[in-house]
Amino acid sequence: MEPAISPVSDSQRALGAPETPWRRFYRAFTGSKLAVAGLVLFVAIALIAVFAPLLAAQNPYDLAQLDVLDGRMKPLTKASSGALTYWLGTDDQGRDILSGIFYGLRISLSVGLVSAFIGALIGSSLGLTAAYFGRRVDSVIMRLVDLQLSFPTILIALMILAFLGKGVVNVVIALVIAEWAAYARTARGAALVERHKEYVEAAEALAIPSAKIIFRHLLPNCLPPLIVIATVQVARAIALEATLSFLGVGVPVTEPSLGLLIANGYQYMLSGEYWISFFPGIALLLVIVSINLIGDQLRDVLNPRGQE
C-alpha cells in the first residue's frame, strides 16, 4: 500500500495556494502550546545571554570587581560597597550569582550550541559519506564511531586540556569529539534508508557528482532526525560541559559556566548556603528543558506520521 497516494489531498495541494515547507512547519510547530512556551523561554534565555553585559550588575569575570569579603552573601543582601544588591546572593568569591548566571548562560549556551553545530557538521558529513559509499568507507567510519563511543569523555577532555590548555574553545573541541559520533550514527541510519530511494538512483543516472548527491540530495532528506538529535545533543553538551566542570576539567575557573557555578556551590549545598548552587542549577534546568521542549515538538512535527 502506498500510504501517501491520495490524489485527493494532492490535488488539493496542487490547486490551493502553494504552501512552503517552512510555513507548513511553522503551522505544525505552533500546534503545541508547550513547545511554543519552550521556544519563548529559549529565546528569552538566549537574549539574556547575548545582552548579559548590559543586564548584569557586575562583571563576574573581572576579578577586580569581586570581593572575597562579600563571599557567600545571602540573596537580597547589599554589597559592602553599596553599589549593588545581590539578588540571588554571592558565591564564595563574592561573585554576584545573578550576574554569574547571566554570563554563565553565555558560556553554557555558546559552548552547547557551537559544539553541537560543529559536531553535527562533522558527524553528519561522515555519517552520510559512510552510508553513501558503504563498504570500506562505511566500515572505517563506523569503527571510528565505535572507538569514540568506548572512550570516556573525561579522558578525551583531559587530553585536550593537556594538548591545548584550558579554555572555552578547548572545551568545545572536547565536546565535539565527544558528540560527533551520535550525529554520524543518526545520519548514517537515515541515509541508509534514503540512499536506496529512487531519487538517489535518478541522480546517479543523471551523473550528478557524489558530493552533490550527498549534500544536496541526501542531507536535506536526513535533516529531520538530525535536527531532533541536535536539540538533544545541545542539551547534552551543556550538561556534559557542566559535568566536566564539576570534575575540574571544564572551563576556566574565573569564567564560570552554569555548570562550574553549580560545581563551585556544591560544597555549600549541605551547609545551607544553597543559593550558590541552586539558582545556577535552576537556570541550567530551564535552558535544557526549553531546548528539549523544542526538540520534542520538532520530533513530532518532522515525523511524517505525526502530522495531524
Next chain:
Amino acid sequence: APAGSLNIGLGGAVTTIDPHFFNATPNQVIAHCLFDRLTERSPSGRLEPGLALSWKAVTPTVWEMKLRPNVKWSDGKPFTADDVLFTINRARNVPNSPGGFSGFLRDIAKAERVDDLTLRLVTPAPAPNLPAQLAFVAIVSRHAGEGASTDDYNAGRKTIGTGPYKLVKYVPGDRVELERNDAWWGPKQPWQTVTFRLIPNPAARVSALLAGGVDVIDDVPPADLPNLSKNKAVHVASIPGMRLIFLALNFKAKTGSKWATDTDGKPLAKNPMLDRRVRLALSESINRTAIADRLMQKTAVATGQWLPPGAYSYANSVKVPPYDVGEAKKLLAEAGFPQGFKLTLQTPNDRYPNDAGVAQAVAQMWSRIGVQTTVDARPWNVYQRERDDYMAALWGWGSPTLEAGYLLSNVLETPDKSKGHGVFNFGNYSNPQLDSLTDKAMSTLDDGTREKLLVEAVEMASRDVAMIPLLQMSNFWATRVGYVMTPRMDERTLPINVAPEAAK
C-alpha cells in the same frame, strides 16, 4: 554502631596495606594501626618513644637506639633488632612501589645490630632529623615479611604487626576492617573493632556522619564547619597543621613570558619577580586574614612562615605580612610598574583544600593593586607539566619533621640534583647565604643551636620574600557525640586518638 566498635569515614583513598608501598596519609593511617614505628609523634607533634625506647647520637654520624623489650608480633613471635634491619632494607626496595619511603631512610648509610634490643644507625653526615624521619617507617616482622609481596600484605597473609590493631579485611576502594590486638604493649584500646570507610565525597562523608553511618570523619569540608560546630550531636576537633599553602615565584626567567606581560599583553622585558619590591608588593597586597576567615572559613590561618606558632624553629620575629594596599602600590611604582602588569597565577584545582578558590581570591587582590591577574587552574596531573615555567604558582608543602629545615632545604635551597637540594624549588630561588645557613643548620646535632640557625634562616627567607606564604592549614575532624577525638598535627585519623566520651 555496637559498643566497642568504631567507624571512621576517611576522605582519602587507602591504596594498599603494605606499609612500605606508597606514602600517602590514608595508607599511613592504616599502617599506624597495624604496625609500630621506632619513634612516634604525639598528637601535638612531640617526638616520643615507639619501638625504640631511647636514642642518642654516640658520634655525630652514629645514632644508637635501644629497643622496647617484650614486644610481640601479632602471631606471638618476639620483636628484635633483626626486624628493624629487615624493615630498613625492605622499605627501600619494595617491588613496583611508586616510592615514598626511601626518603625517610636516605640518611642511613648502614644499620647495625648490636644486640637483640640495640641498634646502631650510621649516617654519612650529621643527621639531626633521623629520629623524626623514622616516625614514618612502620616496622614489619622479618619472619613474615621475608619474600612477602604487596599483594600478600593486601590479602592479609603477611600482615603481621606489633600495632594496636590487626587486619580483618581490606576491600579496595571501600573499607578496611580491623580488630583489636590485645597483646599490644601500649594502653588498652577501647575499640574491639575499627572500620575505616572510604568516602571521598565530602558531602557524602558529612551526611554519613550525620546519619550515624560513621562515628568519625576526617577532612571536614570547610563549608560544613559552621553548621557542624552548631550541631549538638557532633563534636568538631581541630589543630593547626603542618601544611603550608604558599605562592612560588619565578626567579629563573630573565624576561617576562606569556604569563607575565605588560598591560598590552606583550611579554615584559624584565622578569618582575626578580625585584624584591614587586615580591613584597605582591605579598602585602594579599589580605590573608580575609582569605583564611571568609573563604577558608577559619580552616586555615594567615601566616608569614611555615610552621604553626610554638613549633620548634618557629620564628617569633616573623609576622604575618601586613595587608597594605597603599604600600603595595607604592612599592610597585618604585619598581617601575606604576601601571601594574598582567600576570597569570597557576593553581591546581584538585590538590589542596579550595586551591583554585584561594588563587582566585589572591588574583582579586593583586588586580586591585594593578597586577591584572588571570587564574589558570588545572588538575594536578596536568599542573605538573609546566611547573618549572610558571611565573606565579600556588603550591602546598607539609613539614612532616615539624621543623623549618625541611622546607628550607627542599623548597628554598638552590636546586642541586646531586645533593638532593631544592627538589621542590621550581621557581629556582637561589640565595647562597640562605643555602649555607640551611646546610649549617641541617648538620648541627644540638637542638638549641640548630633552632637558632633555623630561625635565622626563616627570617632571612622572609626578608627576601623568597616565596609568599599564605595560609597554614588546620586539620579538622568531626565526631558524633559519644566519641572524643584528640586532633593530630600530622593529619592522621587514628583510632588510638579516639575515646568514648565520658558520660556527663
Next chain:
Amino acid sequence: MTDIIDQHAPPRSDVVLDVRGLKTWFPTRAGEVKAVDEVSFSLTRGRVLGLVGESGSGKSVTGFSIMGQLEPPGRVVEGSILFGGRDLTTLDRESMRRLRGKRIAMIFQDPMMTLNPVLKVGTQMIEAILAHDQVSKAQARERSTAALAAVGIPSPAERLSAYPHQLSGGMRQRVAIAIALLHRPELIIADEPTTALDVTIQAQIIAQVQRLVRELGMTLIWITHDLSVVSRLADDVAVMYAGRIVEYGKAEDVLNAPRHRYTVGLIESVPSRNRPGERLRQIDGITPSLLALPTGCAFRTRCDAADAQCAAAQPLRTHGTHSHRCCHPVAAHEALR
C-alpha cells in the same frame, strides 16, 4: 434515496448487510474530509459485491466503517449499517469486538504488512480462534491446520511454525485469507487483497476465494480499483468516485452498459479496449479534493458532457437493478464502442 434501493432489495431474511446513507467524515484542521458520503448498498447471502474506484475514493473507509475500525478522528456521522438485524454503528466496543473476526472478517491489501512479523503464523491463527471460541490450544491448532489446507497451502502443519517473512507474498495472503475464514464469517470484506501480487498468483487467489465463498455460502465485498478483477468475480458492482457511489448494479450491466460517464471513462481507458499503438482514451484532469468538492456531480470538472445542470445535487437514478448519479447518463446502446 435509499428507498430506491429498497425496492430491489431481496426479501429481508436474506439480507446480510444493509448499508444506508452512510457518511463517514474525518474532521481535520483544513476542514471536514467527507471520505464516505451517502453510501448505500445491500447484500444478500452468497453474493459478491465489487467496490470499484480510484485511489482515495473512499473504498477502504467504507470497509473500515463496517468493521468499526475507523481511525480517529474518523467517525460515522450519519446512516446505519445493518448486519444481521443489528445496527453496527450503535454497538458498544465489546460487542463489536465479538463480531469482528467471528461474523465479519476483513482481508487487507498488502500481505507483507498484515501479518505481525515477529509472531509465528500459528500463533496468529490460534489467537484468532481463542479470541472467540473456548477451545483447547490443540483443537485450535487443528482448526488452523485445516484452514491453511483449505486455502491451498501445502504441508500446512509445518507452516504454522513459520514466521511470515519465511513465506512468499502469495502464501502470506493465503494465510490472511485462512485467518479470515477461521470462523466461517457471514461477511468478508476483502480490501484489494491481490493488488500487490503477481498476475499468476492473483489468479490463483481469486479462484480460491471464489470457490470458498461458493462452498461456504459467504457474502463478500471485494474492494479493488481494477475493473478486470471485478469482471471475473463480482455479482454486483458499485463504482465510487470522491466518496460517493456513482453507479451501482449487476456486474454485467455496469461493465457492459455503463451509464455514468466516469464508469465509461474507466472502462475505455483499459488498454485491451484500445488498438495497440494508438492513443488510449483517457479521462483528463485529476480527482478533486474531498475538502473542496464541486457542488452537484463531483465528476463534472472532468466530464465532456458537463453543463449547468450537473451543478445541482445528483440523486441516485434507478433503472431496474441499475442505478447511477448522472444527469446526462450514457444511453445504454451507445455506452461502449
Next chain:
Amino acid sequence: MNTTSEAGSDLQAAAACGARRAEVPIVEMQDVSKVFAPRLGLIEKGVTKLGLARPAPAVHAVQGVSLALRKGRVLGLVGESGCGKSTLGRIAAGILPVSSGRLMWHGEDVAHMSAKQRRRGRLRTQMVFQNPFAALNPRMRVSDIVGEAPRQHGLIDGPVAPYVDEQLRRAGLDPSLKDRYPHQFSGGQRQRIGIARALAVKPDVLICDEAVAALDVSIQAQIVNLFMSLRERLDLTYLFISHDLGIVRHLSDDVAIMYLGRVIEEAPAHEIFSHANHPYTRLLLEEMPRIDTKNRTFPLVQGDLPSPLAPPSGCHFHPRCPFAFARCRTEKPLLKEVQAGHWSACHLNDQGS
C-alpha cells in the same frame, strides 16, 4: 493531449546522429549477469573456508541475459515480481555494474570507456521510475529537480529558466508550477516531472521501470499516451518494463519475457501475443486480466513463485510447468529461434523437431 511535433533543433541533431548508426543497437547487453552477494570480510571468508559457517546466500538477480535496444523501437520487458526486471533496467542505464557480461552503448563496451565517456553515455540512457513518490527528491523544487543535471553538465546554452519551462511543458506540465515541491503534486503530475527530468539531459533511450504501475487507472492512460507522443516527437528508444501485459502489448514493438533472472522468450509484440511459444508466456497470457472476461470459474494455476535465493535446477519454470519432463529438471534450456525473430528457451521445442 497535443501531439504537434515541435522538437528543438538540438534534439533533432541528436536524433540524426543516432540515425547514422542505425544498425548498431543503442544499448546492447551481452550475456550479462548480476549477483547480489553479501560482502564478505577476510574473517568471514576464512571461516566459511574452514566450513564453520555456511556461506551467505547470493541472489542471482540476472543470469546471462542478452538484449539489444534498437534505435526508435520499444522493447517491452515482462515478468513477475523479483524476476530481475529492474536490475536489468538499472544495468542498461549504467547505474549498476554488471557481475559478468558486457554492456555496450552505441557499440562501445562501457568497461573500456573513460570516466568522462561513461558519464556522457549514462546521460543518454535515462530512467523513469516506478514510484512517483520516492523518485523525486522531496526537498527540491521542481525547477531544481529538472534543471540540476543539465546545468551540472553544461547542456544549457542560454538561461536555465526557459529551458526548464520547455522541458515541463513538453511533459505536459504547466511551467508556472515549477517553484513548488513534489508533495504538492498528484501522482500523475509527479510522474510527468520524472519524465521531464529524464528528458532534460537529451537522452536517446528511456528506461521506464514500471512507470505507470503506481498510478490510478484513469491517470495511467494519460501517462501512457504521453510516452507514446514523446516517442514520436523525439525519436526515443524505450525499454518498457512492466508486469502489465496489456500495457506492454499496447506500447511495445518487441517483447521479452523474463522468469527468475533469465529471458525465456523474445519476439515482436504481435508474434508473442498471437503465437506465444514458452509455456510460461502462454500461462501469462491466459491469466492476463481482461475486462471482458465473464464471471467464470478458472482452473487453478499450480505452484508459487520460487525463491530467487534457491532457484530450481534446470529450467527455472519446471516446478510450475504442466509440460515439464525429466530434462527440464536438469538442463537449462537455451534461447533458440523458433520463428524468424522469435526466440524461446524451452526444451519442448527440441522435442517437436
Next chain:
Amino acid sequence: MISWIGRRVVQALFVVIAMSAIVFVGVNVIGDPVQVLVPPDATQAERLALIHQFGLDQPIGRQYLAFAAAALHGDFGRSFVFGQPAMHVILERMPATLELAVSATLLAVVIGIPLGLYAGLRPRSTMARTIMGGSILGFSLPTFWVGLLLIMVFSVQLGWLPASGRGQTSLLFGVQWSFLTWDGLHHLLLPSVNLALFQISLMIRLVRAGVRETMPQEFIKFARAKGLTETRVIGVHVLKNIMIPVVTVIGLEFGSVIAFSVVTESIFGWPGMGKLIIDSINQLDRPLIVAYLIIVVAFFVTINLIVDLLYTALDPRVRLEGRGN
C-alpha cells in the same frame, strides 16, 4: 554466526589496539606519572629509579610494543599506584560497577516501559503529558546535580538512605554483592536511581515512539479485525514489536551507563571501576587506564553480541536476511 562473532572480536581488537595506542600517547601528553606519584621531596635518583621501574625511560614506541607483547601473554602491566596487575585491580572493582549498572538498567526497564506504554497509547492525556514532561527532566538534568539533590533530600534531610558506600556485602560466586543484603540494597538504591534517571527517560521515549509507530501498522489493524481483545493486541502484538529497539538501545546504553557510572560512583562513593578510572586518570596510572579501556571495549563487544543474539531471538526476520549489509 561464528564468522560474525569472529568479525566482532577482530574489530574489537582493532579498537583496543587503536585505543591503547592513543592512551599511551595521550597519557604521556597529559603529564608525567612520576611527578604525580613521587613524594615532593624525592631526590633525582629516586625519581630516576621510579622512571626506570615504570619503564618510562624507554621511547614511547618501545613502551607500547613491550606492552603489546606482554598483553599477548595476558599481562596488561601493573598499576603504578597499586603495584598490582592492572587487570586484577579493575576486575576486583568490576562487580560493584556491574551491579550498579544492571540495577540501573533494571529500574529503567521496570519503570520506563510501563510509563512509555501509557504515554504512547494515550498520547493526549494529561498523565501522558506529565510523563513526557518528567522524562524531559530526567533527560536534561546533569547526573551529578541530581545525585547531589538525591543525597540532600534522602540522606541528609530525610535520613532514609545512606549517602555513600556499598554497605554490607555478601558472597556469591566468589564475588561480593550488595544486593544480597538488606543493608546493601539500601546503599544501592540512591546511586542506581541516579544512574537510571537518564535511562528511564530514554526508555519512556523509546517505548512511546515505538507504540506510536506500531499502532498505525496494518498488522495491528488486522489483529483487531480478528477480534482480539485490546489487552492481547497491546500486550503481545505491540509489545513484541517494541522490544526489538528497546533491547537494542538497552544494550547500547549499557555502555554509556558504565561510562556515566564514573560520575555517580564518585558522588556516592561507590567502589567501582568508574571511581577507579577517575582516580587513575588523576594519577596518570597508565596501565590501569589501558586495562580499564580494554575491559570497557570487551564489555561493549560482549553486550553488542548479546544484544544481537536477543535481536535474533526477538525479530525472526534478521535470521534470513543475514548480517552483511
